[in-house]
Amino acid sequence: MDLFACAGCGTALSVPVERVALPVEAHYDAGHNWMPTLMEPGTYAVDPAPWGPPWRTWEEIGEAGSAAVGVYAPQYGVPGGPRDVIVLSPGDTRGTRLLPERSGNSCLGIVAGDEPSLVCARCGLGIGFREDDCGIWNTVRYAPGAVVRHPLGLPARAPAPLRPTPPVDARGHWSPRWTAGAGAALAHLLAASGGRPLALPAGPVTEMFGRSLARVLPAGPPTRRVAVAGPGTPAGDAAVVLVPADRTTGRPWTPLTGATPVGLPADVWAHLVRPDETSPMPVSGRPPAGVLRDDYPLPDHPWGVFTPDRRTARHTLARLPEVRRPWLRALYDRL
Numbered sequence: 001m002d003l004f005a006c007a008g009c010g011t012a013l014s015v016p017v018e019r020v021a022l023p024v025e026a027h028y029d030a031g032h033n034w035m036p037t038l039m040e041p042g043t044y045a046v047d048p049a050p051w052g053p054p055w056r057t058w059e060e061i062g063e064a065g066s067a068a069v070g071v072y073a074p075q076y077g078v079p080g081g082p083r084d085v086i087v088l089s090p091g092d093t094r095g096t097r098l099l100p101e102r103s104g105n106s107c108l109g110i111v112a113g114d115e116p117s118l119v120c121a122r123c124g125l126g127i128g129f130r131e132d133d134c135g136i137w138n139t140v141r142y143a144p145g146a147v148v149r150h151p152l153g154l155p156a157r158a159p160a161p162l163r164p165t166p167p168v169d170a171r172g173h174w175s176p177r178w179t180a181g182a183g184a185a186l187a188h189l190l191a192a193s194g195g196r197p198l199a200l201p202a203g204p205v206t207e208m209f210g211r212s213l214a215r216v217l218p219a220g221p222p223t224r225r226v227a228v229a230g231p232g233t234p235a236g237d238a239a240v241v242l243v244p245a246d247r248t249t250g251r252p253w254t255p256l257t258g259a260t261p262v263g264l265p266a267d268v269w270a271h272l273v274r275p276d277e278t279s280p281m282p283v284s285g286r287p288p289a290g291v292l293r294d295d296y297p298l299p300d301h302p303w304g305v306f307t308p309d310r311r312t313a314r315h316t317l318a319r320l321p322e323v324r325r326p327w328l329r330a331l332y333d334r335l
Helices: 058-068 176-193 204-216 266-273 310-318 326-334
Strands: 002-006 043-047 085-088 096-098 118-120 126-131 139-142 147-151 224-228 240-245 260-265
Touching: 176 204, 176 224, 176 240, 176 260, 176 266, 176 310, 176 326, 204 326, 224 266, 240 266, 260 266, 310 326
Parallel strands: 224 240, 240 260
Antiparallel strands: 002 147, 043 085, 085 139, 096 118, 118 126, 126 139
């Protein structure tokens, strides 16, 4: 557990928080919709990539300059801000003052501008940004040079049981956790494909990736087989495996077979291998082995077919050095 304080005067700027991996949906854009908080209460993440202004075009910064900040393919805007920005839930911050007049161009809320919109309430030091505009996750971002992290020496909380996240939310929309997670995984699947079709297992995996891969990869017989693998789920002879990403580090689970791992959010992966079974009716006694109760509610039906988030896919693929290979760059352009 850590606590963040102002680098200028030492004022506490957060409650005790625990570090986790930056959620894969951090770069998901919901369009003209209100977004909830990105980070779970009591947690924070560190974004290792440059974030925020000044924004420069690919043509302005050049290929070499863009690669220096970890972007290897053309993008509309290349961030020139600091690395290792601390991302928190607004409810976990303390001792700050908001200056909304420093917001950048926004629609219904505030976004990062040229100057920090959050300052220390005690000494006035600019410490970071608050964002809550439509289509943008509700977040607070502290500049790494403006705050000091104080380890508290408290034991880490026991991890919560891994619960599958359903693919459809209460509004009948596809969950951003699923669409963004699939977008990031799509980028890694393309990188692992060698530019040739992939053989997907029937069922949810094909529903998640089949259409998108068919649009981008050339037609022909598949040369590499994809499977779902992870703790308790063997990879078999698959060449590429969809595995859970560690909730603390973000690193994908490593298979023992040498297959290429492609990480999914652990709660999304869990739904693929063991979807929740719940009954709304009280149970008396036990049904025979292999028999399911028939009083389950109908599954939620979304508004349209599932599509991995293209913005997340392009963001992820542009940051893989392999995208400089001509065949993968061609796939990136087709996205």
